[in-house]
Amino acid sequence: MSDLEAFRAEARAWVRENAPHSLRGTSGSGPFEGYWGGTKCEESDRDLLRWRDLGIEKGWTAPSWPKQYGGGGLSYEQEQVIHAEMKAIGVPRPVAGQGLAMFGPVLLEYGNDAQRAQHLPGIARGEVRWCQGYSEPNAGSDLANLQLKAERDGEEFVLNGQKIWTSHANLSDWIYCLARTDPNAPKKQMGISVILADLNTPGITVRRIDLISGYSPFCETFFDNVRVPVSNLVGEENKGWTIAKAILGHERSSIGRSIARQPGSAQSDVVARARKHLGVPEGEIPDPLLRDEIAALGMLEEAFHLTLARNQQSAESGTPGAEGSITKIVGTELKQKRFELGMKVAGIQGLGWEGPGFDDDDLEYTREWLRSRASTIEGGSSEIQKNIVSKRVLGLPEGKK
Amino acid sequence: MSGHRAPMLLLNDEQQMLSKTAYEFIRERAPAARLRTFRDSKEEVGFSREVWNEMAELGWLGLQIPEQYDGLGLGFFDLCVVLEQSGRELMPEPFVSTLLLGTQVLLLGGTEAQKKALLPGIAAGAALVTLGYEEAHLRGGASKLGTVARKSAAGFELSGEKVQVLDGHLADRIIVSAATSDTDYTLFVVDPAQSGVTTVRQARIDGLNAAIVELNGVAVGSDDIVGELDGAAPLLQSVFDRAAVGLSAQMLGASEQAFADTIEYIKEREQFGVPIGSFQALQHRAVAVYTELALTRSVVLAAARAIDEAPNDVSRLASLAKAMASETFMHAAKEAIQMHGGIGVTDEHDIGFYIKRAQAAYMSFGKPSQHRQRWAELHGY
Numbered sequence: 001m002s003d004l005e006a007f008r009a010e011a012r013a014w015v016r017e018n019a020p021h022s023l024r025g026t027s028g029s030g031p032f033e034g035y036w037g038g039t040k041c042e043e044s045d046r047d048l049l050r051w052r053d054l055g056i057e058k059g060w061t062a063p064s065w066p067k068q069y070g071g072g073g074l075s076y077e078q079e080q081v082i083h084a085e086m087k088a089i090g091v092p093r094p095v096a097g098q099g100l101a102m103f104g105p106v107l108l109e110y111g112n113d114a115q116r117a118q119h120l121p122g123i124a125r126g127e128v129r130w131c132q133g134y135s136e137p138n139a140g141s142d143l144a145n146l147q148l149k150a151e152r153d154g155e156e157f158v159l160n161g162q163k164i165w166t167s168h169a170n171l172s173d174w175i176y177c178l179a180r181t182d183p184n185a186p187k188k189q190m191g192i193s194v195i196l197a198d199l200n201t202p203g204i205t206v207r208r209i210d211l212i213s214g215y216s217p218f219c220e221t222f223f224d225n226v227r228v229p230v231s232n233l234v235g236e237e238n239k240g241w242t243i244a245k246a247i248l249g250h251e252r253s254s255i256g257r258s259i260a261r262q263p264g265s266a267q268s269d270v271v272a273r274a275r276k277h278l279g280v281p282e283g284e285i286p287d288p289l290l291r292d293e294i295a296a297l298g299m300l301e302e303a304f305h306l307t308l309a310r311n312q313q314s315a316e317s318g319t320p321g322a323e324g325s326i327t328k329i330v331g332t333e334l335k336q337k338r339f340e341l342g343m344k345v346a347g348i349q350g351l352g353w354e355g356p357g358f359d360d361d362d363l364e365y366t367r368e369w370l371r372s373r374a375s376t377i378e379g380g381s382s383e384i385q386k387n388i389v390s391k392r393v394l395g396l397p398e399g400k401k
Numbered sequence: 402m403s404g405h406r407a408p409m410l411l412l413n414d415e416q417q418m419l420s421k422t423a424y425e426f427i428r429e430r431a432p433a434a435r436l437r438t439f440r441d442s443k444e445e446v447g448f449s450r451e452v453w454n455e456m457a458e459l460g461w462l463g464l465q466i467p468e469q470y471d472g473l474g475l476g477f478f479d480l481c482v483v484l485e486q487s488g489r490e491l492m493p494e495p496f497v498s499t500l501l502l503g504t505q506v507l508l509l510g511g512t513e514a515q516k517k518a519l520l521p522g523i524a525a526g527a528a529l530v531t532l533g534y535e536e537a538h539l540r541g542g543a544s545k546l547g548t549v550a551r552k553s554a555a556g557f558e559l560s561g562e563k564v565q566v567l568d569g570h571l572a573d574r575i576i577v578s579a580a581t582s583d584t585d586y587t588l589f590v591v592d593p594a595q596s597g598v599t600t601v602r603q604a605r606i607d608g609l610n611a612a613i614v615e616l617n618g619v620a621v622g623s624d625d626i627v628g629e630l631d632g633a634a635p636l637l638q639s640v641f642d643r644a645a646v647g648l649s650a651q652m653l654g655a656s657e658q659a660f661a662d663t664i665e666y667i668k669e670r671e672q673f674g675v676p677i678g679s680f681q682a683l684q685h686r687a688v689a690v691y692t693e694l695a696l697t698r699s700v701v702l703a704a705a706r707a708i709d710e711a712p713n714d715v716s717r718l719a720s721l722a723k724a725m726a727s728e729t730f731m732h733a734a735k736e737a738i739q740m741h742g743g744i745g746v747t748d749e750h751d752i753g754f755y756i757k758r759a760q761a762a763y764m765s766f767g768k769p770s771q772h773r774q775r776w777a778e779l780h781g782y
Contacts, residue, residue: 271782285782288774295773298780299700299721306699309407317411323695330692383685390684394664394691399679 004316007078011085018054019091020047027092028262029083031101034092038129040171048092052126055094062100062124065108069116070124080316090262098167099123099130102247103176110194110235110243119174119196131199132251133163133177133221134244141384143178144188144241148223150179150195152230157181157195159203159226165378169206169219174198176247182238189241194234201226213370214353251379252328263305266338267298273365274345290345297337304330322393329385332375339369408706410699416482423461423486430455433490433658433751436608445602446571447610448493456483457526462500466508470520476709477643481650481701488654491758493608495529496651497765498567501644503530506576506588509643510628510636515590519574533563533577533614534637546586548616550579556622557581559589559597562615569593569612570600577616578633585631589621596620607761608754642719645766646704649726652762653694653701656726656733659755660690663737670742683740690736693729700725717779720772727763734759 027033035043035052043049055061058072063079065071074082086093093100104123107116122128139146148161159179169175177195185191197204203226209218235243271294274285285291307323307330314321342365343350350366352358376382390396412420431452439447456462465480466472473479480500487496504523507516507530522528536547548561559579569575574590575598581587593600597619600612628636664687667678677683704722707714734756738745745752763769 267780271780274782283781284778291777291782292770292773294782295776295780299724299773299776300696302721303696303700303725306407306410306703307696310410310699310702313407313409313411326688326692326695329688330696386685386688387681389688389691394684394687396664396668396684396687397676397679399675399681399684 004077004081008081008085011078011082012088014058014060015082015085015091016089018051018058019086019089020051022047023051023091025090025262027090029087029090029092030096031093032096032098034096035094035126036097036129036168036171037095037126038171038173039127040173041126041129051091052094056125061093061095061126062104062120065104065120065124069108069120071120077316077318080312084312084316095124095126097126097129098132098172099128102132102251103130106176106194106243106247107234109246114231115196115234128174129168129172130174130176131166131169131172132247133166133169133175133197134248135165136162137164141381143244144192146178146180146192148177148179149183150181150193152181153227155230156227157230157232159195159197159223159228161223163221163223164209164218166206166219166221167217167378169199169221170208172199175221176234178240178244181240185238191238192244193237193240194243195228196232196234197223197226197228201228203227211371211374213367215367215371248380252385263302264298266301266334267294270294270297270338270341270345273342277346277349293341293344297334297341300330300334300337304334325385325389325393328379329382329389332382335375336372339365339372343369408703408710410702410706412482416479419479420482420486422459423483424489426456426459427486427490427492431487431490431492431494433754436491436493436754437748437751439493440604440608447608448495452492453494454526456494457524462526463520463524465500466504466520466524470516470524472520472524477646478702478705478709481647481705484647484650485654485657485701488651489658491608491655491754493610495531495568495571495610497609497644497648498531498569498572499523499529501647502532502567502640503572503574503576505640505643506532506627506636509639510588512624512627514624515627522573528574529568529572530574530576531566531568531572532640533566533569533575535563535565537562537564546578546580548577548579550581550587550589550621553620555620556625557589557620559591559616559619559621562613564613565603565605565611566600566614568610569614570602571610575614576627577614578637579616581631586633587630588627588633588636590625590627591616591619591621605761606757608758609761638716641766642715643708645719645723645772646701646708646715648762648766649697649701649722650705652726652730652759653697655755655758655762656690656694656697656730659730659733659737659752660687660694662752663687663733663740667740677740686736687740690729690733693725693732697722697725697729717776720767720776720779723767724769724772724776727759727769730759731756731763 035048060072060082063072063074063082064076067073100123104120107119136146150157150159175197177197178192179195180191181193182191203224205222207220208216209220210216275281311324346362349362352363354363391398460473461483463472464475465477468474484496507519519528519530523530538547550557550559563577572593575593576588576590578586578588591598597617599615603611603613605611667683668676670677700722704718707718737752737755741752744750
């Protein structure tokens with residue numbers, strides 16, 4: 001048995017011994033499912049909190065981070081194995097969220113020791129929640145057009161401007177921002193820096209944005225003469241674009257995976273809705289065209305999960321393939337197709353916004369359908385993803401956008 | 402895969418080596434341009450016996466055949482590794498007829514005597530064994546076979562006509578389905594040299610060789626029955642599941658090659674002073690094909706693995722693989738022609754061969770829509 005296989009047996013035993021039974025089968029074990037933590041967290045599920053504490057104690061909330069920063073000191077391959085074992089029984093990771101999935105890895109690669117010591121343990125313990133300040137009203141797909149100003153004033157940066165789509169800024173403790181430190185740089189990708197800010201700093205205001213679904217996971221974050229120490233600069237000044245791209249890479253593959261949920265759940269969800277709304281409690285659904293559409297969805301779903309598994313196996317074997325690049329494109333497409341079909345089988349019962357005549361499940365479903373429209377936009381639109389795959393994987397020449 | 406651990410979807414070191422060796426051999430010895438030569442020469446053997454024999458010497462024809470019948474005793478997964486590479490160049494050699502139909506019928510239903518008589522010859526490249534199951538009047542989905550087996554003093558007499566029997570005009574043995582009662586049918590091994598058998602070669606778009614096989618009172622004994630008397634239906638179902646998976650592996654390879662050739666072309670072809678591959682309209686469509694290829698690879702590997710390791714999941718995954726590989730291959734082939742532009746619709750260029758094979762493969766062993774219906778049944782809706 002190889003060392004990794006021996007470790008797999010150990011990880012499996014630990015996960016199965018310790019994961020609370022109430023959490024099993026509830027999660028696709030993606031990096032954004034489960035306990036997000038932070039000082040504003042009001043989580044009351046005891047099993048979730050117990051699972052968090054067990055994970056922290058074992059060092060497996062951030063298995064591949066160094067032990068000194070609250071991690072487990074394991075290899076990337078071992079971390080993959082641990083997450084696969086959690087996924088195998090459908091439990092969430094003990095701690096989830098932006099800090100672990102995106103900001104932490106960047107700080108490990110580009111930050112300095114003081115920054116790592118200051119921020120990583122709080123992330124690994126789920127005590128500090130982070131959000132991301134990337135997009136601006138005039139910097140969406142063309143992110144490098146960002147204008148949040150960061151001017152040096154002695155030992156401080158003074159931030160002025162606005163970020164948008166800062167997910168859960170209202171529930172977060174800190175924000176990592178892309179800011180323009182050199183407005184005169186010859187190319188807009190130059191002159192950008194990564195700067196951290198405590199959201200309690202005077203001058204920061206957060207406003208929630210309502211979506212078409214009525215949900216509000218997103219915020220606008222305004223900066224009005226916000227002063228942060230220069231030690232909050234990550235990496236080199238004016239060289240932040242490289243870091244930004246690295247973070248986006250983490251984000252995109254994470255979004256795709258986090259959408260995955262439990263294998264088979266999209267199909268069974270649509271079948272259940274079809275049974276409910278068509279009044280066919282069991283057996284064959286008497287509409288061959290609908291069966292065909294549901295089967296096509298179920299097949300896409302299984303193909304997606306098998307592809308995620310194949311990527312995972314490649315990563316564990318130390319030769320990651322290029323297929324991870326399509327994770328977000330396919331995962332978000334799958335999600336949208338699922339909700340579209342679920343809405344279609346509901347007919348006019350899917351048209352309710354609130355109030356009498358509609359049951360809670362249908363009202364919730366309709367809003368999730370609306371929410372799903374954002375999935376092919378946020379974190380880099382599908383079109384931007386295709387540009388990236390085209391250039392980096394297929395090696396096609398860059399053209400005019 | 403709900404509730405299960407995902408199957409192993411990577412090739413081991415030996416399989417990677419096999420894949421690489423097969424790739425290089427086939428690129429060198431069996432390029433797709435041969436299809437044009439075979440078609441125009443109208444020679445009786447529409448493929449290369451020499452290449453087939455060389456592949457036998459390399460052990461590739463007997464990969465899955467057990468060692469006691471002179472094979473290597475490996476799995477169906479290993480066979481799929483070679484099939485994928487054979488698909489890249491659309492090889493017309495008898496992979497489908499002999500390795501996916503004849504061999505699988507014998508492995509799943511053959512008697513010890515039948516296996517001893519035929520499998521060593523298949524592994525050695527000497528024997529071609531095919532299956533005759535299509536009939537002209539079955540096109541509309543009629544389930545009753547026109548080919549019948551009448552009881553005779555010595556056994557049975559077979560009469561009827563099979564069409565598009567792959568390599569039927571060359572085969573050493575043809576296994577045919579024939580009605581043995583009002584409701585059931587049976588498989589029989591027929592030697593084409595027997596009296597009453599006539600074969601007429603057919604020409605198809607895809608370059609695979611086929612023939613009409615007429616049976617006119619062909620005498621067979623009960624020891625020529627494969628599987629159970631009246632028991633052909635479940636046996637054929639298992640054979641077609643395997644054939645669908647093996648064909649999907651070929652379709653995967655073919656799609657990969659058509660796509661790779663297309664990407665090369667759009668990087669080089671210039672219009673408006675730039676490579677056409679710099680246009681976003683083509684780039685996004687290319688990524689759509691790339692995406693389907695990645696998904697299809699996963700399902701084909703999973704289905705091939707199931708044949709060796711998870712027999713209860715074979716039908717479901719065979720339907721998944723066949724449905725997706727068929728759609729992906731057709732999509733890749735259509736986009737290949739469109740992106741090649743005018744040259745893509747000429748007979749001079751090889752890229753046009755891919756859509757012909759795609760259409761034939763799409764229609765073989767169940768269309769995607771049929772597999773989606775079966776998938777729905779297997780999932781209980």
